[in-house]
Amino acid sequence: MNRVLTLGRSLVLWLALPIVLLVVWWFDSAGSSSFYYPPLRTIVSALHREWLGHRIVDDVIPSLVRLLVGYLVAVAVGVALGVLVGLRRRVRLAAEPVLEFFRAVPPPVVVPVLLLVVGIGSTTKVVIIASGCIWPILLNTVQGVRGVDPVLTETARCYGLDGWARLRTLVLPAASPQIMAGARQGLSIAIILMVISEMMASTGGIGFTVVKFQRNFAMPEMWSGILVLGLIGIVLAMVYRLVERRLLAWYVGMRRLERGEG
Amino acid sequence: MTSQTTAAVEVRHLKKVYEGKRSFEAIRDLSFAVDPGELVCIVGPSGAGKTTLLKCIAGLLRPSGGEVLLDGGAVSGPPEQMAVVFQEYGRSLFPWLTVRANVELPLKQKGVPAKRRAELTDRALEAVGLADFGSSHPWQLSGGMQQRVAIARAVAYEPEVLLMDEPFAAVDAQTRADLEDLVRKLWADLGMTILFITHDIDESIYLGQRVLALSSAPTVVMEDVTIDLPAERDQLTTRALPAFADYRTRIYGQIQLAKAGGRPAPVVQTVAG
Amino acid sequence: MSVRPIALPGRPTHGRPGRSLPAYAAGAANRVAGVVLVLALWEVVPHLGLISRSALPPLDRVVRAFGDLLGRADLWSAVRETVTGWAIGLAIAVVAGLVVGFLIGTIPWARELTESTIEFLRPIPSVALIPLVVLVYGTDIRSALILVVYASFWQMLIQVLYGMQDVDPVVRETARSYRFGALARMRYVVWPTALPYVMTGLRLAATVALVLEITAELVIGGRGLGSLLARAQSSGAIDNTYAIVVITGLLGVAVNLLAQRAERAALAWHPAHREVPA
Numbered sequence: 001m002n003r004v005l006t007l008g009r010s011l012v013l014w015l016a017l018p019i020v021l022l023v024v025w026w027f028d029s030a031g032s033s034s035f036y037y038p039p040l041r042t043i044v045s046a047l048h049r050e051w052l053g054h055r056i057v058d059d060v061i062p063s064l065v066r067l068l069v070g071y072l073v074a075v076a077v078g079v080a081l082g083v084l085v086g087l088r089r090r091v092r093l094a095a096e097p098v099l100e101f102f103r104a105v106p107p108p109v110v111v112p113v114l115l116l117v118v119g120i121g122s123t124t125k126v127v128i129i130a131s132g133c134i135w136p137i138l139l140n141t142v143q144g145v146r147g148v149d150p151v152l153t154e155t156a157r158c159y160g161l162d163g164w165a166r167l168r169t170l171v172l173p174a175a176s177p178q179i180m181a182g183a184r185q186g187l188s189i190a191i192i193l194m195v196i197s198e199m200m201a202s203t204g205g206i207g208f209t210v211v212k213f214q215r216n217f218a219m220p221e222m223w224s225g226i227l228v229l230g231l232i233g234i235v236l237a238m239v240y241r242l243v244e245r246r247l248l249a250w251y252v253g254m255r256r257l258e259r260g261e262g
Numbered sequence: 263m264t265s266q267t268t269a270a271v272e273v274r275h276l277k278k279v280y281e282g283k284r285s286f287e288a289i290r291d292l293s294f295a296v297d298p299g300e301l302v303c304i305v306g307p308s309g310a311g312k313t314t315l316l317k318c319i320a321g322l323l324r325p326s327g328g329e330v331l332l333d334g335g336a337v338s339g340p341p342e343q344m345a346v347v348f349q350e351y352g353r354s355l356f357p358w359l360t361v362r363a364n365v366e367l368p369l370k371q372k373g374v375p376a377k378r379r380a381e382l383t384d385r386a387l388e389a390v391g392l393a394d395f396g397s398s399h400p401w402q403l404s405g406g407m408q409q410r411v412a413i414a415r416a417v418a419y420e421p422e423v424l425l426m427d428e429p430f431a432a433v434d435a436q437t438r439a440d441l442e443d444l445v446r447k448l449w450a451d452l453g454m455t456i457l458f459i460t461h462d463i464d465e466s467i468y469l470g471q472r473v474l475a476l477s478s479a480p481t482v483v484m485e486d487v488t489i490d491l492p493a494e495r496d497q498l499t500t501r502a503l504p505a506f507a508d509y510r511t512r513i514y515g516q517i518q519l520a521k522a523g524g525r526p527a528p529v530v531q532t533v534a535g
Numbered sequence: 536m537s538v539r540p541i542a543l544p545g546r547p548t549h550g551r552p553g554r555s556l557p558a559y560a561a562g563a564a565n566r567v568a569g570v571v572l573v574l575a576l577w578e579v580v581p582h583l584g585l586i587s588r589s590a591l592p593p594l595d596r597v598v599r600a601f602g603d604l605l606g607r608a609d610l611w612s613a614v615r616e617t618v619t620g621w622a623i624g625l626a627i628a629v630v631a632g633l634v635v636g637f638l639i640g641t642i643p644w645a646r647e648l649t650e651s652t653i654e655f656l657r658p659i660p661s662v663a664l665i666p667l668v669v670l671v672y673g674t675d676i677r678s679a680l681i682l683v684v685y686a687s688f689w690q691m692l693i694q695v696l697y698g699m700q701d702v703d704p705v706v707r708e709t710a711r712s713y714r715f716g717a718l719a720r721m722r723y724v725v726w727p728t729a730l731p732y733v734m735t736g737l738r739l740a741a742t743v744a745l746v747l748e749i750t751a752e753l754v755i756g757g758r759g760l761g762s763l764l765a766r767a768q769s770s771g772a773i774d775n776t777y778a779i780v781v782i783t784g785l786l787g788v789a790v791n792l793l794a795q796r797a798e799r800a801a802l803a804w805h806p807a808h809r810e811v812p813a
Contacts, residue, residue, distance in 0.1 A: 013647040018655060036671050093562050094569025104787035106749040108761070109780050112768035116776055117590040151353040154322055158346045159368035159419065169367065173358045188660075192746070195662045196754055214666035222666055229663035237658035250358040254401045 038220045043227065046220035051228055055209065063194060063205040064232070066122065070129025071190040075183055078134045082141025082179075083171065092142060103139055107132035107189045111197055125197045125205075132193045133186035140182025144175030177251045180244050187240055191233060206232070270333060271296040271319065271423055271455060277327030278314050288314045290480035291328070298422075301449050301456045303466035305513060306476030307521045312459045315481070316427045319457065320346050332423065342372070345416035349428045351409040355400040361387070362396035365415045372419070386418035389448060406437035410444070417448055423455045431461065439497050442469055446495060463517065467509045468495060475513050477520040484516045484526045592774050600774035601781060610763070610782070617748055617759040617786070620676055624683030625744040629737060631684070632691025640699030640725075653692070661686035661747055662754075669755055679751035679759075686747045687740035694736030698729030734801040738794035745790050749783060760786070 026040045051060070085095050110132045118124045148171055156162075156170045172179075198207025210225035245252065276292040279285055288311040296302050306312050317323040319330050321340040330337040332344070345368075348354045355364050365386055369379045387393050390410040400408050409429060416424055426445070430438040442465060449456055460466050466473045467489055475484040491505060500506060578594035580586050604610045639645045661682045668678040702724055710724050752761025760783055767775040 010647075013644075014651045017648045017652045021652065036667070090565050093565035094572065097566050097570050098573050101784055101788060104791050105780060105784035106746045106787055108746065108750040108753050109764060109783050111753065112764050113776055113780060116768050116771065116773055149353050151348055151350050152356065154317075155346070155348065155354045157322060158320060158340045158344070160340060160342060160371050161367075165371060170356070173356070176358075189746075191660045192662050192750065195660055196665075196750060199662075199665060199754055210663075210666050214670060217670075222670075226663045226667060230659035233658040233660045233663070234655055237654075250399060253399065254357050257401055 035219060038223060042220040043223045047224035047227060050221055050224055059205055059209050060228070062122070063198065063207070066125050066205070067129060067190055067194045070126040070194070071133060071187060073126070074130045074134040074186055074190070075137055077130070078137030078182070078186070079141050079179060082138045083145055083167065083175075085138075086142040086145030086175075087171070092146065096142075099135070099139055099142070103135040107135075107193060108196055111193070111200060115201055120201045120203075125194070125202070128197045129190050129193045133189040136185040136189070137179070137182045140178050140185075141175060144178030144182075145171055147178065148174040177248055180248060184240060184244075187236060191236065195229060270298050270331075271457065272331040272334075273315075273319065273328070274331065275328035276315070276318060276325050276330065278311070278318060278323065279326040287480040289318075289325075291482050292476075293328075294474055294483055294486065296455055296457060298455055299453050300472065301446075301458065301470055302472045302474065303458045303460060303470035304474045304476060305460060305463055305466045305517065306481065307478045307517055308461065310476045310478050310520070311481040312461075312476065313427055315476075316346070316425055316457070316459055320344055320425050343422040345419045345421035345424055347409075347412050347416050347424070347426045347429045349431050351405065351412045351429070351432070352400070354412055355408060355415075357399065357401055360397050360399055361392065361403070361411050364400060364411060365418050368415060368419045382418040382420065383414075386414040389417060389451070390414045390444060404437075406433050406441065409433060409441060413441075413444065413448070417452065421454060423457065426456065426458045428459055428461060430465070438465070443497065445469060463510055463513050464501065467491075467506060467513065468497075468500060473509070473513060475516040475520070477525060478523065482526060484520050484524075485513075487513060589773060592777060596774045597777045597781070600778040604775065604778050604782070613758060613760045613763045614782070614786070616757065617752065617761070620679045620683065620751075620759060621741075621744050621748045621790075623676075624680050624748065625687055625741055627680070628684045628687035628740055628744065629691050631688050632695055632736065632740070633733070635688075636692050636695025636699065640696060646696070653689075657689045657693070662750060665751070665754055674756040676757070678755050679748055679757065682751045683744045683747045687744040690739040690743050691733075691736040694732045694739065695729065698732030698736075699725060701732065702728045731798075731802050734798040738791075738798050741790050741794045742787075745787060 022040075029037055029039045030041065032039055085091050085099075111128055114124055114128050114131070118127065152170060152174060156166050161169060194205075195207045198205035199211045202208040206225065206229060210222055210229070213219075213222035213225055272295040273292055276289055277287075278289040279287045292315060294302075304312060304315065314323065318325050319337065321330075321337045321344070324338075332341055356367070359367065362383060365383045366379050369382060374382070383396075384393070387396060390413055392407060392410055392414060395403065395407065395411075400411060403411070412429070430441050433441065445456070445458070446469060458466070458469055460469075470489050473487045473489060475487065476482070477484050487509065489509060491500060491503065491509075574594060577591075577597075581588045581591050581593040639649055664682060664685065668681050672678040672681070706724055706728070707720075710720050715723065748759065749761040751757075752759035753765050754761075756762050756765070760779065764776065764779045764783070767779055
């Protein structure tokens with residue numbers, strides 16, 4: 001009974017503020033006459049009308065596919081290169097200044113460059129996303145690989161763990177917390193790039209649709225698009241957290257113990 | 263009495279110099295031999311290059327001069343017949359694997375089939391008293407238990423030579439006593455050759471059949487002491503024997519001499535083998 | 536359901552006896568070699584035609600464009616514009632983050648109540664607001680400001696919340712046993728614990744702020760570096776495009792270095808290093 005009560009209380013605490021805010025938004029905007037602040041009711045119906053139909057197939061899914069492909073390519077290439085660079089001291093030292101510079105460049109600048117070089121197209125957008133978000137993944141992988149405890153490496157050597165086996169059973173698991181941190185940053189960047197590449201130079205996609213509504217001064221529709229983007233951000237963050245929790249269960253447990261939270 | 267799976271370790275004129283702006287001669291000239299199935303302890307002052315010596319024997323470091331022979335063959339990389347237990351137990355176990363998976367990993371690498379792996383792992387975990395902890399993660403265990411896992415891993419590997427680098431230095435005294443007895447028991451049961459490095463003189467006498475006292479860097483052997491104590495050893499009674507105290511005095515004296523920069527007395531050393 | 540991210544392993548330091556000067560110098564030599572190699576490739580590859588010159592202009596052309604740009608007044612005013620937008624947005628975000636974080640950290644139950652809202656609002660991409668702010672504010676600086684502040688605020692807030700949560704229980708008990716009042720506890724216990732987190736938040740927020748500032752200029756317009764870049768691209772001036780990208784990169788490097796210095800200065804005395812993604 002106690003457990004149900006505490007669960008119930010957590011649920012209430014969790015939902016209380018969001019519900020209050022939504023209610024306030026609903027009633028505050030209901031009587032609104034401002035053009036840019038339409039009633040929440042109209043936004044919701046626009047959401048229902050515009051986004052739950054053909055648009056899912058025509059715009060939403062392609063956008064998400066481009067995002068995922070670009071992101072996963074960046075992860076694969078970033079981790080692979082990061083491992084290669086991180087394992088050899090000389091290569092790492094040589095590559096570090098250049099990689100750090102590339103990472104310091106704000107990712108969105110990749111959009112105009114690639115537009116000029118490759119032109120508009122679906123592949124361009126994927127390339128934009130991949131080339132923008134690969135840097136934190138690559139650099140974090142290098143750091144993670146470099147930071148593998150030397151005692152673990154010596155243990156591995158003693159027991160004859162070499163080459164691929166060592167990579168699979170030692171290097172990648174040991175570096176995984178840092179790699180995941182880099183991948184999280186990469187995900188944020190990927191989302192930004194997906195949105196702005198569609199806003200700037202596209203004939204389809206979620207970003208393009210929202211801009212189209214904006215240009216046509218279709219306010220509730222535009223707001224509904226913003227909500228859709230927000231929802232995508234939230235859902236992706238949640239999915240990421242689930243994946244991370246699964247892959248790094250051992251790490252979370254270990255850190256919790258170290259911090260004395262038992 | 264040699265069992266078929268033990269080996270002789272021989273160190274011949276081992277020399278190790280760390281290169282750099284200031285080159286550092288860790289080991290000058292070490293020579294000794296270990297018979298198959300012997301339990302030899304190596305003691306020395308801090309900075310005596312004990313860990314360097316162990317790493318050279320284990321094939322983790324390449325010597326600058328001299329050689330290490332395992333069963334007559336030169337050691338050039340980590341040999342399959344050796345297992346090492348490090349001092350930093352916490353950091354030598356893979357935190358993302360369970361205890362069981364940790365113990366099994368070297369066996370998997372060796373290509374041991376699954377059924378036999380399970381057997382060896384079960385036996386090893388039971389031998390160190392951790393049969394119930396197979397599915398825990400190392401970091402959930404206490405320090406002493408983690409070291410037991412490392413020992414289990416080494417033992418399951420069925421090595422001919424077991425190298426232990428100050429394995430109990432970071433463990434509390436009570437646990438250390440238990441672990442010392444565990445080592446002697448495993449040695450009695452499995453009959454492998456053990457090289458045990460420690461800075462604790464009492465421990466070296468309690469455990470060893472022979473004790474090698476090392477000088478400080480550049481290291482040489484100060485004295486090779488045969489420990490003539492009964493084979494059945496016990497923390498209370500053995501340590502109370504007058505002979506124990508004698509050995510302690512003798513080795514302590516050598517270590518003090520070593521710390522003051524002394525060198526071994528010019529005695530003809532009988533090197534077995 | 537906690538708001539805390541996964542913290543990272545600290546790397547144990549292992550000096551071999553006497554880390555020698557040649558080793559350190561060799562490191563620097565390697566680094567320089569790497570940079571030189573990349574620059575050399577940049578010059579040679581387009582000339583050889585391995586990559587088309589219209590895709591990647593050779594280094595010398597970009598360097599020339601870079602030099603020309605540095606002499607132009609509109610570049611410097613663009614830099615000023617970008618830095619101004621970045622700085623104002625960052626300042627607002629930092630102050631807001633500190634205030635809100637402090638309130639949430641001290642008011643009882645505030646943390647539990649706001650946790651879900653933060654989790655929902657935080658992942659919303661700031662760039663989703665672009666169409667809205669363009670309509671309301673046009674190319675005014677306020678457009679960019681809203682985007683910058685929205686994104687950076689969360690970085691700061693999250694760190695402040697960690698900081699306030701991270702007080703060592705032993706320290707807290709000690710303060711209580713010496714009967715420290717609330718104000719004294721804030722000053723001697725909470726603030727010193729939170730300070731490193733605040734500095735980390737500052738670093739993260741500074742980086743994000745620059746990204747959003749450039750993004751806003753790129754997409755919305757105005758007179759900053761981003762808009763300069765967009766104009767170069769739309770007029771097909773590829774040398775200038777690359778040169779401006781380099782300038783933007785240098786600006787990013789400068790922001791990173793500044794923030795890292797500040798963070799290091801605050802962390803210098805702090806014994807327990809909690810780690811955060813780089």
